[in-house]
Amino acid sequence: MIRVSPIQGTISVIIGVVILAGILLFVRCDMLIMIVLSGSMTPLMLPGDVIIVAPTDPDQVRVGDVIVFQHPGQDDRMVITHRxxxxxxxxxxxxxKGDANSAPDRFSVSKGDIIGRPIFLIPFIGFASEMKKQVILLMVILPSLMLALLETRKLTHGPHAARRLSRESPVPKGQIFSIRYSRLFFLSSVVLALFLLLTVPSLSGIQTYGSFSGSSVPQNGCITVEGRGLVPEAYLICTPGVGGVPVYGIVQPGETVSIPISGTEPECTVARLPYVLPVFWFVGLAGLNPYLPVLALAILPGAFLTLVLHPLWAEKKFVKLRRKRRLVDRVLEN
Structure with a gap:
């Protein structure tokens, strides 16, 4: 059994520290929030996605980097995100050039035009800017009215309810959590198994080519990626492509895609992931380790869903503190 108040206090402190650290980092680093409006960087960024842009030194920009810049010779309000x-x-x-565009941009970008690099992406919430009236109604006005009604009810019935509660329950009560470990183990096993089954086709499709691996690059210089499973998959060739531009895309179930590579790299790994997470996240994680996106999708969503479903494995119990304080303290100590 676990006391409620320490858990709630700890969670509140952790959330507060994370939010405060994020705000301080955001302010000190002069980061910007921008909304993706076009599909020129599809599927890396989709219209309606929100990107967080951090300033960058233009001398540190390399071929293959995605940058945010002002259109040369145009109004300062026209901002573009291309590679x-x-x-x-x-x-x-x-x-x-935009990843989804067939031709490169007709202009050249100077160092002074560069604003920064996108370092994080939040999917779809940018659509809120296109629905300002609906968002204000649903997320501001209606919750405010509900809070006002609840506060009015408390002010009206508060004194009577407090006196009635003191008469009915003169002894104060404490609240604790009772964890049912059998339910927790069963629920977490089922949830994690579902995500593991979702990622198994992609995990089995990750393959390494090159002189240090068991299979070599085909003679035609192309790697074949075949869609597996029941959902589309994102893929990334974890080696510099032509001119340093990464090679990635989406393959549908049953579809086969041939990807040309230079064949000069000592090792080349094809990272894959079910297309249920933003490609921006997938490319960033796969750049660190080809297996990291699959492991993250197999473990993190299941763990989060298990915590959300805590009413199924954690029960609240109320104990009269004066009569059973010693008993509760003994249970907590054990």
Missing amino acids: VTGIDADTGLYST
Whole structure:
């Protein structure tokens, strides 16, 4: 059994510290929040996604990096997020292109036009800006009215309810959590098993090519990625592509995609993941380790869902403190 008040206090402190640290980091680093409006970077970024942009040193930008910049010679309000495909060594100008565009941009970007790099993405919440009236009604006005009604009811019935409660229960009560470990184990096992089954096709499809692995690159210089499972999959070739631009995409179930590679790299790994998470997250995690996205999807959502379903395995109990304080203290100590 676990006391409620320490748990709630600890959770509140942790949430408060995380929010405060995020705000301080956001303010001190001069980060910006921007909404993706076009599909030029699909599927890495979708229209309606929100990106957090951090300032960057233009001299640190390399081919293959995604940058946020102002359109050269246009209004300052026109901001573009594209990938760097080339850097002119003589002029220092950057060539850019949207991942979903068939042709590169017709202009060149100077160092002064660069605003920063996207470091994090929040999917879909940018659509709220297109529905301001509905958002204000549903998220501001209606909750405010509900809070006002609840406060009015407390003010009206509060004194009478307090006196009635003191007459009916003169002895104060404490609240504790009683965890049913059998239910917790069963629920967590079922939830984790579901996500593990979802990721098994992608996990089995991760393959490494090259001189240090068991299989070599085909003679035609192309790697074949076949869609497995019941949902589309995101894939990424974890080695620099042509000119340093990463090679990634979406493959449908049963579809086969041939991806040309240079064949000069000593090792090449194809990372895969069911397309249920943003591709931006997948590419970032796969850049650290090809297996990291699959492991994150197999474990983290299941653990979070288990915590959300805590009413199924944690029961609240009320104990009269004066009469059973010693008993509760003994149970808590054990």
